[in-house]
Structure formats: structure tokens, C-alpha cells
Amino acid sequence: MYRKATLRRMSPQTRRYARLLNNLESVLRRGKNLVEVIQRLEIDSRALAHARQIPDHLPVRNSGRDFTLTDHEEGR
Numbered sequence: 747m748y749r750k751a752t753l754r755r756m757s758p759q760t761r762r763y764a765r766l767l768n769n770l771e772s773v774l775r776r777g778k779n780l781v782e783v784i785q786r787l788e789i790d791s792r793a794l795a796h797a798r799q800i801p802d803h804l805p806v807r808n809s810g811r812d813f814t815l816t817d818h819e820e821g822r
Contacts, residue, residue, distance in 0.1 A: 747771060 748764045756764060 747768055753761050753764055
């Protein structure tokens with residue numbers, strides 16, 4: 747990266763080229779940082795798709811009785 751003081755000492759054409767290089771470096775740095783984020787999102791997306799295909803609980807047999815709590819039974 748070229749600093750402002752260095753850019754000031756350059757000729758106008760060289761200064762423009764140096765600014766373009768600075769922008770290129772900045773864009774590349776942001777792109778490299780995005781790779782890690784995209785990898786994590788892909789892993790999370792695959793895990794979510796896999797979790798949606800598999801039921802998260804097994805059916806429970808309770809011989810016809812319902813043992814789930816309702817709002818009325820919580821206060822007892």
C-alpha cells in the first residue's frame with residue numbers, strides 16, 4: 747500500500763496507477779476474508795438441509811395416553 751505522503755511525491759500518471767494498485771489490494775483482501783465466511787455458510791447450509799431431512803425426535807408410544815403438558819397443567 748502506498749501512503750499519502752508517497753503518493754504526493756509521484757507524478758499524476760504514476761499516482762493514478764498507484765491508487766489503482768491500492769484499490770486492487772483492498773478488494774483482494776476483502777475477497778480473501780469473504781472466502782472464510784462463505785465456507786462457514788456452506789457448511790451451515792448443508793447441516794441445515796441434512797437436519798431437515800432427518801426428524802429431530804422419534805415418535806413415542808404411550809399406549810394411548812398423552813403425557814404432554816399443556817398450559818393448564820403447568821401451574822399444578
